[in-house]
Amino acid sequence: MSRTAGYNNPLHGLGALLHRELAQWYRDFVVLFISLIQPVIWLGLFGKAFDLSKLFTTNANLPPAYQQLAQQTMLNIFGTTSYYAFFAAGMLSFIAITTAVFGSMSIVWDRRLGFLERILSTPVSRGVIIMTKVFSATIRTLIQVAVILIFAVALGFPTTYLTPLRILGTFAAVALLSMSLASLLILLGIRTTNYQRPMVVANLITLPLMFTSNAMYPIKLMPGWLQIVAKVNPVTYTTDIVRILLLNVNNGTGNLFIDFTILLGFAIVASAIGIVTSWRYLTM
Amino acid sequence: MSEREVIIKVRNLEKIYNGVVHAVKGISFDVYRGEIFGLLGPNGAGKSTTIKMLTTVLKPTSGIAEVCGYDVAKHPVEVRRCISVVPQEYTSDEDLTGFENMMLMASLYGIPKAEAEKRAWELLEMVNLKDAANRKVETYSGGMRRRLEIAMSLINRPKVLFLDEPTLGLDVQTRAAIWEYIRKLKEEYDITILLTTHYMEEADSLCNRIAIIDHGKIVKIGSPDELKALLGGDIIEISIAEKEDISEILSKIPAVREVKKLDTSTYRMKVESGEKVAPQIIETILQRGFHVIKLSMAKPTLDEVYLELTGRSLRDEEGGEDMWRLRMTLRRARR
Incomplete structure (x- = not known):
């Protein structure tokens, strides 16, 4: 019977719930606009x-050798002069991080x-309810990432390595982190x-997650x-992948495969914990 | 009665929150197919907790509950497929239109799109929301939202519908309109309805049977008339033109109990069924050569039943609750 057909799909309801979730975002112009512009403002200001x-080049009277040394230092530390x-x-x-929070x-x-x-009280699986929240955060993040990349380039981000494949890899890494x-x-x-509980925890962890990473x-x-902490922080691996792909800069593990494996491991374990826990504890 | 199909079976159902709050203290009842069953009691009596357990969103601490033949704890998915719930709150999404909310519900039940659209329009028409279907829900009035909630709950053609305080906070006219829809539902869709309420009039006018629940326990179950009969029946007051004492004569009428003389020519008596006994009384009095100048009859209300069973008036309770809320609000505001 057609009526029971939908029940047999364990993911039924995911699309509809996801649409509801995203509609709350994209149908409200102010919310959409601010959430897209906020990272761009951060990017521009910071x-x-x-x-x-x-720091090394403001004094124009410095000898060229010193300037060169400065450039070299930047390259050594950050892998890029910018x-x-x-x-x-x-x-x-x-x-x-912020969107997930x-x-x-x-x-x-x-x-x-x-x-x-x-x-x-509907036959929708508890796992699907959690997946809706996770996917909606991920989709929003990826759209924001696309917007940031466009503005980053407009503000002077080097375009040398911006090939479709590298951009796709970047999206994949951010999606796993999200x-x-x-x-x-x-x-x-x-x-x-x-609602204050997630908020205070969010405030507590957002910046530390950033500062304990690269x-x-x-x-x-x-x-x-701190290096030890940074090495268990998934943000580190994500950023590492992004820098390898988009800047061809290597200051982390330097290995895309290792980075992606670790990140994928994080994503699998975290999703499993989320879904299993919700199965057990998501009640009224 | 014994032949009727039991669609909800509850035995010693108990819920303790966090090991401390004993919200439901072992209740048992049966709901028969096709009836409107009411859980009547003040706020905090355990009504909503009971509904949450029966609709599988809350796990019982102990006891058994079966809905549509499935155990709510062991086969929650089967139960969910055969029920629907209208929670106390307005759950529709304000950013979506009425129609979109209907379709969202349909997809949660895995109903194919074409079928869902057909049902959505049919139900929106039934609750008179067809014209407002493509408006965002944030523009709806309270009554419209409640009607939409009911329509949303019917999209899966449930066998059992749970209504948690269906008219809470609505004005008198809107409340009466919602009652009409609920009765229509039962007639047209052959649905069994379990509702909670703390409004006496609601329980009295809608329910076939009522369970009076207080402090997490069921005090009494019965039809509104059976419950009222507990009080010992209707009250008849009669005045005659003559000054003679007719107490003796009245108390000899078989159906009359407890005759009380109020003044020189007025008597009050308790009778089982006022409509049947009143003519007998008049006849007897006329036969003895007296003249009736006034007769009045009062049916007992569920209010009085509640008072009798719990020792408190539901209205006091309600007022107390409101006062408590007011105090909480004031306390918060002062901070």
Whole structure:
């Protein structure tokens, strides 16, 4: 019977719930506009304001040899003479973090508004409810990444290595990071009606996640204990991949295969934890 | 009665939240197919918790509940396929139109698109929302939203519909209109309905049977008339033109209980069924040569039943709740 056909698909309802989730975003012009422009503003302000190469080159009276030394130092540390380009690559990971963090709050609202109670009483799988949140965060992140890349290039990001394949690889890496973070962060929201709980946790972890990775600063200049933290931070591997692909800069493991394997591992474990936990604990 | 099909079976159902709050303390009842069954009680009595367990969104701490023949704890997916729920809150998505909300629900049940569209329009028509179907839900009034909620819950043609406080916060006219829809549903779609309410009038006018629930326990189950009969029946007051005491005569009428003389010519008595007994009383009085000048009859209300069974008036309870909320709001505002 056609009526039962839909039930047999374990993912039924995913498309419809995902559409609802994204419609809340793209149908509200203000929300859409600000969420797209916010990372661009960060990129412009931070990336351009903290142009570290200027530390060495502001004094025009310096001998050319010194200038050359400065360039060499930048290359050694950041792999590129432009801190802006270095930072822009890190920004892509940052977007995955912030979007995942705010995504975890939406399930709290679903609970408060009664929508969660309704969908929990339908045959939709609990896993699908979590997957909706994770995928919606991932899709939003990828769209934001596309926008940032366009603006980054407009503001002077080198285009030498921007081939379709490399861009695709970048998207894949950010998508894996987004899925990992969204799957774990959603757990903050599945049992509470207090929307402040995901918010305070978000505030607590957003910047540390950035600072304990290579997104803003190279790992090799960090103290030893911080290097260890950075090496278990998935942001590090994502940023590493992005820099290898888009800048041909190598200051991490330097191996795309290792980076992708670790990132994929993170994503699989995190999604499994998210789905299994929701199966067990996603009730009213 | 015994031949009727049991569609919801609840035995010693219990829910303890976080090991502390004993919300439902072992309740048992049966709901028969095709009836409107009401859980009546004040806020916090355990009604919503019971509904949440029966609709599989909350796991019972202990006890058994079967809906459509499936155990809610062991076969939640089968239960979900045969039920639908209208929660207390407005759950429709304000950013979507009424029609889009219907289609969203349809896809959650895996109903093919063409079939879903057909059902959506049919249901929107039934609840008189066809004209507003393509408007965003944020433009709807409270009554419209409640009607949409009901329509959304019917898209999967449920066998059992759960309504959690279906008219909470609605004005009197809108409430009456919702009652009409609920009755129509039962007639047209052959649905069994379990509803919770703390409005007496609602339970009285809609339900075939009512379970009075208080502090997580069922105090009494019965039809509104059976429950009212617990009070010992209707009250008849009669005045005669003469001054003689007719208490003796009245108490000899078989159906009359407890005759009380109120003043020189007025008597109050409890009778089982007022409509049947009143003519007998008049006849007896006339036969003895007295003249009736006034007769009034009062049916007991569920309010009185509730008072009798729980020792408290539901209305006091309601007021108490409102006062408590007001105090909480004030406290929060002062911070």
